[in-house]
Amino acid sequence: MHTVWKGSISFGLVNIPVKLHAATEDKDIKLRQLHKKCNNPIKYKKTCEHCNEEVQPEDIIMAYEYTTNKFIELDKYELEKLKKDQEAKAVDIINFVKLEEIDPIYFDRSYYLSPGDGGGKAYSLLRDSLANSGKIGVAKIMIRSKEKLAVVRPFNNALIMETLHFPDEVRAISDVPNIPENIELSKKEMDTATLLIDQLTEPFEPEKFTDDYRTALMELIKEKLENEKGVEAKQLDNNVVDIMKALEESIKKTKAKKTTRKKTEERKKA
Template sequence: MPIAHKSAISVGMLYVPVSLHKTTRETGISFNQLCKDDSGNHQRIKYQKICPSCGKEVKSSEIIKGFEYEKGKYVTITEDELERIKTKKDKTIHVIHFAKITDVDPIMFDRDYYLAPEPGGEKAFELLRQALFSSKKIAIAKTVMGNKEELVALYPTKNDIIAKILFFQEEIQPIPSINKVQVDKKELEMAKMLIASMTEPFKAEEYEDEYQAKLREAIQTKINGQEIVTAGNEQQTTAIDLMTALQQTLEMANNHSIPS
C-alpha cells in the first residue's frame, strides 16, 4: 500500500514515527471525455497548460506556485521556501489533548488514514493504541500536510489507529433554517416500532455497489454492438397520510417485504 504521508506522533516527550496510508480506494468506473465526431472516430480530449503570454504549452516542471496579492500581481513561492516555514512541530502529528470518542460530531470528519508505525516505533505505537482503546479516548492533534495545517483525531481500533482529518469549525456550514413541527405521540411510537423491527447488526461485507455491476453490463452491451434496454421502473406510491404510511411500512417490515 503506497504511503500518502510520513510523520510522527508526538505526545510530550513521546515520539512515534508513523506513515499514513489511505483507508479507501476508488472502485467506480471512470469515463474519458471524447470529441463528439460524426464519423465515429472518437478522440480523447487533451487538456494543455498554455501560457497566455507566450502561447506555448508549459511542462509541469516549468510551473511554480504564485499568490495573487493584487489584481494581476503575484508573489511566487518555491517548495523549498514552503518547507522553511515549517517548524519541527509542524512536521509531526503533535497531540494537543485527549477527549472522549463521543465528543467529536461526525459532521467534522473529512477523510481517514491508517496509521502504521515506522521501524523502531512499534512498541510505543501499540502502547498508545491500547491506552486510547481501553480508555475509550481519542487524541486531538494538529499537523501540516502539503500546504495546509490539519486538525486530526487519532481514533483507536482493535488493530490500529485511524487518523481522522477533521474540518475546522469555520469550514462547517451553518444548519439550514428548519421549521419545527409538533409530532403526534402515536406517530412517534409507530416510527420507533418501525425502527425496532428493521434493526440488525451492520455487516459491511454484505453491501456492494450494485449500480457499478449494471454499468459494467451496459458497457459490455455497447461493446457487443447492442442497444441498452431501459430499466423497469418501480410503481409510484400514492400519497397517503403519515400514520397510514407508517402502518403499511411496519407491516412490510414485519413481512420482510421492504425492498433493499
C-alpha cells in the same frame, strides 16, 4: 500498501516514527470523453483568456484574489518556507477526547498508521493505552502542503488517523433554508415512526452494502464489450503532417520567389 507520508507522532515525551497509508480508495468507474469525429480523448489545456494562448507551467505564478480581479502574488519560495515551518510542529497530539464528542460532519478522510523503523514498541504503547482509556488523540498534521486537524484512534489491532475539517470549514446550520420549526406532531405519529425505526434497527454490517449503480454500469460495459466492437481513436500520421508542412512552406517560398522575380523584371523594363 503505498506510503503517502512519513514522519512521526508524539504525545508527551513519546515519539513514534510512523508511515501513513490511505485507508480508502475511489472505486468509481472512470469514463473518458472522446471527440465524436475521431474518437480521440479530449484534453484540457491551461489558457489565458486575455492573451488567447496556452500557458506553460513555467509561466504560471500563485496569487490570492483579495477582491474581484485584484490579486496579491505569493512567491513559491515564501510558500515553501511557510510549509517547512509548519511541518516541524504538525504531528504533535494536542489533547485527548472521547470519540462520541466529535460529530461525524467533521470527519474528512481515513488513513492507516503503521510503525516506522524501530517504532513498534512506542506504537503499541499508544494503541493499547488509547484502547484502555476509551479516548482518541487530537493532532495537527501537514499533508500535501495543507495543515489538517486529525484524530488518532485504535482500529482493530492498528492505529488509524482521520483528518477533520476545521470548524470554519463547516457551514452553519442556520444558513440552511426552509428548515421547519415548531411543527406539531401527534403522539400516534411519533409512536408509529419510532416503531418503524425499531423494526428496521440492526447491527451495522458494512459488507452488506454495495454500490448498485457501479455494479450495473460495469455489467453494462461488459455486455457491450461482448456484443459490440469498440471504437478506436484515429491516430495522427506524423509523416502526413510533416509532408503538409513541407508543402505549405514550399508554396510560400515559391510565391516569394515569383514576387521577387516579377519586381526585378519590372525594374529592368522601367
